[in-house]
Structures are given as structure tokens and as C-alpha cells.
Amino acid sequence: MTVRPLERVALRVQPASRRRSPLARRRELMAYVFLLPAAVLLAVFTLVPFVQAVVLSFQEWDGVSAVTSFVGLSNYRFVMHDSVFWSSMRNVLVFGVAGFVLGNALSLGMAVAVNRVRRGKAFFRTAFYLPGVFSVVVIGMMFSWLLAPNAGILNRLLGGVGLSGLQHNWLEDPGTALPAVAAVFLWYHWGFGFILYLAGLQDVPVELYEAADLDGASGWAKFRYVTWPDLLPVTAIVSLLTLLGALQVFGTVQVLTNGGPGDHTMVPTLRIYQEAFTNQRFGSAAAMSVIFGGALVLLAMLHLWLSRRRR
Amino acid sequence: MLKGLAGRGGLYGLLVLAAVGALFPMVWLLIGSLQTSSELYRGKDLLPAKPQWSNYVTAWTDGDLGTYLPNSVIYTVSAVIGILVVSSMAGYALARIEFRGKAAVTFALLAVMIIPAPASFIAQYKLMVMLGLTNSRLGYVLILVSAGIPISALIMRGFFANLPKDLEEAAAIDGSSALNTFARVILPLARPGLIAVAVIQGLAVWNEYLLALVLFDDDRLMPVQRGLMNFVSAETPVQNILLAATAISVLPVVVFYVFAQRQVVQGISSGAVK
Numbered sequence: 001m002t003v004r005p006l007e008r009v010a011l012r013v014q015p016a017s018r019r020r021s022p023l024a025r026r027r028e029l030m031a032y033v034f035l036l037p038a039a040v041l042l043a044v045f046t047l048v049p050f051v052q053a054v055v056l057s058f059q060e061w062d063g064v065s066a067v068t069s070f071v072g073l074s075n076y077r078f079v080m081h082d083s084v085f086w087s088s089m090r091n092v093l094v095f096g097v098a099g100f101v102l103g104n105a106l107s108l109g110m111a112v113a114v115n116r117v118r119r120g121k122a123f124f125r126t127a128f129y130l131p132g133v134f135s136v137v138v139i140g141m142m143f144s145w146l147l148a149p150n151a152g153i154l155n156r157l158l159g160g161v162g163l164s165g166l167q168h169n170w171l172e173d174p175g176t177a178l179p180a181v182a183a184v185f186l187w188y189h190w191g192f193g194f195i196l197y198l199a200g201l202q203d204v205p206v207e208l209y210e211a212a213d214l215d216g217a218s219g220w221a222k223f224r225y226v227t228w229p230d231l232l233p234v235t236a237i238v239s240l241l242t243l244l245g246a247l248q249v250f251g252t253v254q255v256l257t258n259g260g261p262g263d264h265t266m267v268p269t270l271r272i273y274q275e276a277f278t279n280q281r282f283g284s285a286a287a288m289s290v291i292f293g294g295a296l297v298l299l300a301m302l303h304l305w306l307s308r309r310r311r
Numbered sequence: 312m313l314k315g316l317a318g319r320g321g322l323y324g325l326l327v328l329a330a331v332g333a334l335f336p337m338v339w340l341l342i343g344s345l346q347t348s349s350e351l352y353r354g355k356d357l358l359p360a361k362p363q364w365s366n367y368v369t370a371w372t373d374g375d376l377g378t379y380l381p382n383s384v385i386y387t388v389s390a391v392i393g394i395l396v397v398s399s400m401a402g403y404a405l406a407r408i409e410f411r412g413k414a415a416v417t418f419a420l421l422a423v424m425i426i427p428a429p430a431s432f433i434a435q436y437k438l439m440v441m442l443g444l445t446n447s448r449l450g451y452v453l454i455l456v457s458a459g460i461p462i463s464a465l466i467m468r469g470f471f472a473n474l475p476k477d478l479e480e481a482a483a484i485d486g487s488s489a490l491n492t493f494a495r496v497i498l499p500l501a502r503p504g505l506i507a508v509a510v511i512q513g514l515a516v517w518n519e520y521l522l523a524l525v526l527f528d529d530d531r532l533m534p535v536q537r538g539l540m541n542f543v544s545a546e547t548p549v550q551n552i553l554l555a556a557t558a559i560s561v562l563p564v565v566v567f568y569v570f571a572q573r574q575v576v577q578g579i580s581s582g583a584v585k
Contacts, residue, residue, distance in 0.1 A: 023483075024409065030489055031404040035416060038401035038460050042423055045457035049434035050426050056434055063440075110329060113322055120326070126572045127330040130337070133568045133575070134561060135518035137536045141543070141557040142336045145343055145550065151354035153339055191333070192579065199580040248429055251520045255540065269429040269521075276433050277525070285433050293430020300425045 053293070056286035063282050075287035085275075085288055088259075088266040091178060092247055095267065098182045099189065099246030104239050106186070107193030108231075112223070114194075115201040125198065129191040140255025143184045147171055171257050174264045181265050185252050189245060193238040200234035201227065236307035240300065247296060268292045337565075344370075344554035351551050363551070370555035378531060379538030380560070383517060386452060386534050390516045391509050393456035394463050398508065399501070401460070402467025403493060407479065424461040428521060436525050446529045454526075455516050463508045466581050470504030471497065504581070510571055511578035517564060535560045 057075055059068040079085055114124045134142070146153055147170040155167040170180040208226045217225070250269040253259065259266040259274070268288065276285035343351060345362040371377065404410070405417060435454065436445070444450025474497065482492040498505070523537040530541065539560055543553060568575060 027408050027489060028410040031408040031410040031413075034400040034404040034408075037397045038464060039416075041397065041453065041457040042460060045435065045438070045454050046423055046426060046431065049431040049438050052434035052437060053431055056437060061437065063436075066441075110326075113326055117319075117322060117326065120323075122572075124326050124330055125576065126569070127333050129572070129576070130333055130565075130568065133514055133518075133564050135536045135564075136520050137539050137543075138557055138561045141539075141553060142340050145554060146336055146339060151352055151550075156354055187332070187336075195576055195579050199576075244427065248427055250429070272429060272433060273521075273525075276436070282433060282437065289430050289433050293427050296427045296430065297425055 053286050053289055056283060057290045059283050059286075061282040062280050063276065071283065075284040076291075078281075078284045079287045079291065082271075082275075082284070082288075084263050084266055085268065085271050087263060088268045088271045089292070091265060092249065092267045094178055094182050095185055095246040095249050096243055098186055099242045100239055103186050103190050103242050103246070104193060104235070106190045107238065107242075108197050108235070110190075111194050111197035111201055112227070114198060125195070128194050131188050132191040134188070136251025136255055139184065139188050139252055144171065144256060147180060172261050174261050177257055177261055177265050181253055181256050184256065185246065185249060188252060189242065192245075193242055196234055196238050197231065200231050204230045233307075236303075240303045240307070243303070244296060244300060247299075337561075340554050341558055344551060344558045346551055348549050348551055366551050366555040367559065370552045370559060373552060374542045374556040374559075375530065375538060376535070376556060376559055379533055379535040380563075382532060382538075383534040383536075385448065386455065387513055387516045389452045390455040390459065391513050393452065394459040394512050395505055395509060397456065398460050398463035399467045399498065399505065401464040402469075402504075403471050403497065405464065406468040406471035407474075407497075420461045420464060424465075432521060432525060435522070439526060445526050446532055447526075448532060451522065451526055451532075451534075454522060455519065458522075459512045459515065462582055463512060466508055467501065467504050469581065470501045470507075474500050503577075506574055507578035507581050510574045511582055513567075514564065514575070 056068070058070055058072060060071045060075075061068045110128060114121055114128075117124075131139075147155075149155065149169040149172070152170075154170070158164060158166050168176045170176050204227060208230070209222060212222045212226050248269055249267050250273070253265055253267050254270050254273070257265045259270050269292075272285050272288045272292065275288060276282045342358060344366055345364070346356075346359040347363055350356055350359060401420075405413065405420075439445045439447075439450050439454070442450070444453070478496060478500075479489070479492055482496050483489075487495070517534075518536065519534070520536045520540075523534050524540070527533045527537055530538070533541065539556060542556060
């Protein structure tokens with residue numbers, strides 16, 4: 001059935017409140033066109049793989065052939081008994097706690113300190129964030145050189161001041177490898193939180209401090225009752241991003257120790273990578289990434305929910 | 312008064328100590344890169360007797376940096392341009408146009424952002440194999456662009472939303488088409504946002520490692536981070552040459568950072584607050 005122009009117009013008549021002008025309709029179309037490239041790219045390269053990871057975790061794939069076959073739950077059963085994967089989950093908690101507690105405290109403390117000085121603010125800010133622009137490969141080269149057993153400057157310094165008892169083969173001694181890599185990670189990442197805290201501090205209204213001064217508040221009281229509450233939203237986002245970043249650590253570890261010695265510094269993302277690309281078991285690697293990735297997503301949602309409720 | 316002075320001195324002491332801590336590893340890498348092998352392994356001297364600039368020549372040729380660095384430049388420039396185009400369009404739609412499903416699209420962007428890399432890089436690799444996009448410049452750039460979109464679109468949305476309300480109407484009255492208004496009026500006004508996104512994403516792409524590790528095994532296509540790791544794990548090159556190669560790879564970033572540190576700082580803040 002063909003509809004004549006006049007009837008078509010009549011069909012479109014709507015109550016005045018819901019009518020959209022032709023201009024508004026054209027702009028609506030423009031919105032969809034403008035969103036299209038982002039939607040397509042995200043669908044193909046981010047969303048599909050996320051779903052695919054779940055599918056792949058019930059399949060077997062060698063990484064090359066076009067054939068995948070369903071194997072039911074056997075990948076998950078396999079992962080349940082992979083002790084290296086589970087100890088990697090424990091190891092990464094060291095990174096998580098170090099980042100969340102020490103990293104956060106260091107970032108906040110240094111931001112408060114820089115915010116209090118008058119001269120050299122820009123210099124300190126630039127210096128403190130410098131490590132943040134390095135790649136993991138650069139970090140790896142830098143610190144395997146600094147922490148080298150014989151020629152490394154750390155051991156030389158310790159020897160120089162008569163503390164040769166404290167010298168270690170930092171990255172290859174099972175007792176020191178994990179703390180050493182976690183320390184490097186902290187050094188690498190604390191500048192990020194520092195920048196955000198510093199920006200947050202500069203936004204705290206000056207009048208609040210003036211009022212606190214009038215009340216004769218001590219430095220600590222000013223921090224506790226003015227700075228800290230005002231910074232809470234920043235603290236929430238910094239701690240979430242630091243925690244998630246720490247739990248996803250990969251390159252720093254891969255380049256410095258590759259998980260060694262004897263899996264003492266193994267972390268989940270590295271384990272997933274090895275399971276796929278070294279052991280050619282992409283199915284169980286996918287199962288690991290579903291377990292670990294799912295835990296990360298839950299953690300992020302829990303954290304967002306908690307910090308929203310607190311406000 | 313005296314206590315205040317001492318406190319101030321202590322504060323500066325602390326800050327200088329932290330600055331030394333932040334800068335020293337880079338300085339030490341540079342010193343090591345200028346020593347001879349025997350100086351390096353003897354480990355007695357702090358400074359090279361005579362700076363070995365030839366280490367840098369050796370590093371450049373043996374480390375194939377003449378291939379990897381241009382590759383990194385290509386990937387960084389193309390991915391940043393892609394991210395800017397796609398995310399400014401999406402951000403504009405979200406900030407300044409009323410359309411059905413806007414809340415759902417915004418929510419989807421936030422949801423995509425919390426998908427962590429460890430959850431999807433295996434399946435991303437599989438997808439790229441199926442599409443024939445491993446060992447492909449195009450494939451690597453496409454995946455980098457899509458990784459950068461969500462946060463960049465949200466940053467751009469923030470910058471667009473802060474522009475005066477009736478810009479579009481005024482331009483329309485002057486006879487400018489919607490597309491023309493976007494390109495000629497809106498985008499230039501959102502320049503600080505574009506710069507923040509370009510700077511942050513540029514650093515992220517230059518330093519990207521995991522996907523480059525997974526997607527490339529052809530030497531000629533590798534970006535510098537991946538290529539450098541190749542060099543490290545190859546036929547055990549000498550430490551001072553490795554340090555020199557690392558220094559060359561990091562030099563563009565450090566120079567960029569020193570000149571653009573204000574924009575870097577701004578970019579970090581605008582990205583995280585959203």
C-alpha cells in the first residue's frame with residue numbers, strides 16, 4: 001500500500017508536548033551518526049572479545065588453527081588444580097596492598113608536602129611524575145641494572161657504608177624478589193595518585209582553612225577536619241585506580257623477573273599470558289581470565305558502590 | 312619562629328630526597344650507558360673516565376632502533392588521530408544533542424571502561440587471528456584506538472558540555488550547517504580537551520606493551536617497546552649497549568614530557584575525575 005504525502009504528514013502529528021522540530025530530529029540523526037564509529041570499534045574490539053573470552057573458556061584452542069572444540073568445564077577443572085595460578089593470585093595481593101596502603105599514603109603525603117611549599121612546586125611535581133611516563137620495558141632495564149647482584153648500585157652503596165650483610169641478589173633471591181618487584185612498582189606508580197591529590201588539594205576552599213585558623217585549629221586538626229573530608233572523592237577514585245592497576249600488573253613483572261625465581265613473583269596476568277602463549281592452552285588461559293577478570297570487575301563495582309554510599 | 316624555620320627546612324629536605332629518588336634511576340641509567348663494559352662490570356667508579364658515545368651508535372644499529380622508533384611514531388600518530396576523531400564525535404553527541412537512548416549509551420561507555428585487559432587480551436588475540444590482523448599495522452592501530460575511546464569520549468564530553476549553550480543556534484542562524492558548526496566552531500573551542508586527550512593517549516600508546524607483545528612477531532613491524540625486549544632477550548648484548556638503547560627509546564618521551572608537563576598533568580586530572 002502506498003501512502004500519499006498528505007496522509008504521511010497526518011500520521012506524524014503528535015501531541016504538542018512530544019513533537020520534535022525537524023531541526024531536532026535532524027540533530028538526533030546526527031547524534032547516532034557521530035556515535036557510530038565509536039560504537040562499532042568498541043563492539044568489535046572490546047565487547048565481542050569480552051564475550052568471546054567466556055565462550056573460549058569452555059573450548060580448546062591451540063592459538064593457530066581455525067578449529068575450536070567445546071570441552072565443557074574441563075578448563076575450569078584444570079585451572080582449579082593449577083597451583084601456580086592460585087599462588088599468583090596471592091602474590092598479586094602484595095602488589096594490591098602495597099599500592100592501596102603504601103602507594104596511597106605516599107601519594108597523599110607528598111601532595112600535602114608539595115602543596116605547602118612556595119618555591120619549586122612545578123619542579124617537584126615534574127620530578128615526581130617523571131617515572132610515570134616510562135614504559136614497563138624502560139622500568140625493567142633501569143631496575144635490573146640498579147638491583148644487579150655485583151655491579152648494581154644498591155649493593156655497592158650497601159657495601160660502601162659497611163652494610164654488606166644486607167646485600168642481596170634482589171631479583172633472584174626467593175626471599176627478596178617479590179618485595180623488590182613490588183617496591184619498583186610503587187616507585188613507578190605513586191606519581192599518578194600524587195598528581196590527582198595535588199589537584200584536589202588546590203581545590204580545597206581557602207576560607208575553610210581561614211575559619212579553622214580562627215578557631216585555633218592545629219595542623220593535624222586542619223588536615224583531619226578540613227583537608228581529609230574535602231579530599232574523600234579524590235581518595236576514592238585514586239585508591240580504586242591504584243588498586244586495579246596494581247592487581248593488573250604485568251609488564252613490570254614480566255620484564256624484571258618473568259615470574260621467577262620459581263614462580264615467586266608470578267602474577268595472574270603473566271600466568272594467563274604464559275598459559276596461552278607458552279603452553280598453547282588458550283582455553284584454560286581464557287578460564288583464568290574469566291575468573292580473574294570477573295573478580296576485578298566485581299571489586300571495581302563494590303568499591304564504586306561503597307564510595308558512593310559513603311557520600 | 313625557629314620551629315617554623317626548622318619545619319620548612321625539614322619539608323624541603325623531604326621533598327629533595329623524594330626528587331632524588333624519582334630522578335636517580337634515570338641518571339644512573341644514563342651514566343651506565345656511557346661507560347665501557349669493563350668499567351661497568353668492575354663497578355668501582357661512579358662516572359665514566361671518558362663518555363663512550365659510541366655505545367649509542369652501536370645500540371642504534373645492533374638494536375635496530377632505526378626500524379622500531381619510526382614504527383612507534385607511526386602507531387602513536389595514527390592511533391592518536393583516530394582516538395581524537397572518534398571520541399570527539401562521540402563526546403559531542405553525548406554532551407550537546409538530545410537523543411533517545413543517551414543514558415544507555417553513557418552507561419555502556421562506563422561499563423566498557425571497567426572491562427580489564429587481563430579479562431580480554433586472550434580473546435582479543437583470537438579475534439585478531441581470525442580477522443588476519445596479527446602482524447598488521449592496521450590491526451594494532453585499530454585495537455589501540457578502541458582501547459582509548461571510552462575514557463577519551465568521556466573527557467571530551469566534559470569539555471563540550473562546558474561550552475556556552477546557544478553556540479549551535481547562533482551558528483545555524485548564520486547559515487552554518489550542523490557539521491560545519493561542529494568542525495569550525497565547536498572543535499576549536501574544545502582545544503584544551505583535544506590536547507589533554509592527545510597528550511595522555513599519546514603517552515599510553517607509545518608505552519603500550521602487552522598487545523604489542525601478543526600481536527607481533529615480525530621484527531619489521533614492532534614498536535620500540537616490543538623491539539627493545541627482542542634486543543634484550545636476543546644473543547645477550549652487553550649491558551652498556553642495552554642501557555644506551557633504552558636511553559634512546561626513552562629520550563623522545565622525556566623531552567616531550569618536560570615540554571608538555573603542564574598538559575600531561577591536566578590530562579591526568581581530567582581523565583580521572585570523570
